[in-house]
Amino acid sequence: MQYAYGQLRNMLLNNTSRLAFIV
Known part of the structure; x- marks a missing residue:
């Protein structure tokens, strides 16, 4: 799941x- 998030x-x-800056 972490890979998909990445x-x-x-x-x-x-x-x-x-x-990207916000997240």
């Missing part, structure tokens, strides 16, 4: 770095 976070990071 993948999702990576996608969000690629799309919007702002979201």
Whole structure:
């Protein structure tokens, strides 16, 4: 499950770095 979460976070990071900063 943690791996999937990491993948999702990576996608969000690629799309919007702002979201990564919030999370």
